[in-house]
Amino acid sequence: QICLSLVKLLFYLAHSPLGSIVLLDFQPRQFVMVDGNLKVTDMDDASTEELSCKEDNDCTLDFPTKSFPLKCSLGGKCEGINEKKNLFNAYRYFFTYLLPHSAPPALRPLLSDILNATGDLRYGINETLRAFEKVLHLYKSGLYLQKRPLLLKDYISLKGFRTVEGEDYKCWPSYSHLGCLLSVHSAEEAAAICNSHLQCQSFILTQQRTWTGRPLASFQSSWTDLIPDANAVVYIKRSASSGEGL
16 A cells, blocks of 8 residues: 555656656655655755757766666756656655565565565656556456365354454464454455464454455454354354364
């Protein structure tokens, strides 16, 4: 969410009515999330000036660990230098820390492609935004899910119930530090996740949703202490329920 919001912001800056805008003091502290969208808190160090040049050798974009040769345009400006400077800063301050983590395994290669392409400046902001929107579409639609055996048949569902909240086993990446709370596309995906956790005996789906509209599933090491909840469904492994005499 943070990276996509940042890319949308940089897309606007690259195509603004004032021309391509560069953020000269590009640091994480210069941004804040407002209603799920990344905003720049300080525009004092923004500029529409692009580096003047006479030849391509005048257009080297330097960073502490990398340098990129750019083209000198017929108008005597380094082509796309503002856009590329913003994009590489997004890569080194945001993408490298956020993109490799927490995505479903099937989507990680696509995020690695974005990471590598922006790190080498092979992608401009237009290509980067398209790549992010493709990943978001796959994520929201569930098209990333590979064909696998249907596992939900191995669970008993009890509508209108959930387990008592409390500390349970933990997993990564969890929306809760008290247990294992993950977003899923469907109950079928939740069943596959539960089967992959040795501790998991049940999971609960509620009406709670993430920013992409995906439901949250709470994975539990037991299913005892059920309480009524009209907005929840608890799924219990048949093997576990038979042992407890459900």
